[in-house]
Amino acid sequence: MTAHDHEHSDLSPMELRVRALETVLGQKGYIDPAALDVLIDSYQTRIGPRNGARVVARAWVDAEFREGLRRDASAAIATLGYSGRQGEHMVAVENTPERHNMVVCTLCSCYPWPVLGLPPTWYKSAPYRSRAVRDPRGVLRDFGVTLPESTDIRVWDSTAEVRYLVIPMRPPGTEGLGEEALAALVTRDSMIGTGLPLSPPAKACR
């Protein structure tokens, strides 16, 4: 038995069905097989939540950029090189001590791809889509996050082609950090509103 045969014997029924369709689409000339690899690679290496983290870090250090985000988030984000598919019409929503923002798509999985990449499985799942609009504090508990009772929650259901990016609050104790170090504190979940940014690493003892 060749290695090739062995590989095929291990494939799941779904793997076989997808390969079958991909083969037909290629034979009929509807797709460029190489384009598939570029698409996948784009979302595995180039377009992901580190992009959004850079947007947030810039907003934390640059008041003019933050103002630009409020005025026209798509244009401000494009100045950092992020634009396009599933982020054509961006709105940035800023957390404050009084208000915490959370983003959901109850109808499918709308998500700001240019800044956050592909949505995580939980974002597309029935538990999150059903509960975020009704019990966001309960959802936050699932993520281990508790907000003060005095903080109101604002949920944005992405039902059209507008895409939302949460700008979390800058953590205390980060005054001396540069943009890159700040971006490292910005988690994906903090830009969806199901998490908070990380705390800065404690200073080592002398």
Place this chain on the structure above:
Amino acid sequence: MSHTTHADLGGQPGHGRVLPEAEGELFHAAWEPRVLALTLAMGTTGAWNIDISRSARETLANYRDLSYYEVWFTALRKLLAERHLVAPDEADAGRALHPRRPLARKLMAADVPAALAAGSPTARPATTPARYAVGQAVRMYAGPVPHHTRLPAYVRGKCGVVERLHGAHVFADAHASGRGEQPQWLYTVAFDGAELWPDQKARGLTVSVDAWEPYMVAA
């Protein structure tokens, strides 16, 4: 034409807790990224639009039993079959059995970065003034919708306040039904938690949806 969506989940009880995942976990099987890429590539050919694609997914009879990318794959096969691009016997056999049909475009590898960076903006020039203004109270349509729509059930009949105007956008309801773009004003309408969920204590909660003008009337 009847239309039953299985994807309108907002507010439904009984779906259990959310299971968080680490940032790098994008796929859970080797075929999932292939389905993503096939769907994106075929989405650029002009054979259908994103609203037709969403409509095809949400109406799958077994939507609730399928994983996310199984939904995408099943809908992709359905769209291809409906347009006689790939017949079910071909998809099952894994080889072309019938002549190919012409398509408007084909996404080539070299064009992928530019295509992703450009996207498909849905904003269109407005041809009428907006009917509602920021701060105005509106009531959402509550009647039957016998076609694809982006008006979630949990806000139907509810009273909200216009919070933002986004200009005119391609109207998903028309676009999904092959009736053209029919751009309509798009608004962010915010609802008090107590209006949406009167039987629970929802203090300090505001929920908004993005709604096209035909979804609402002045309250």
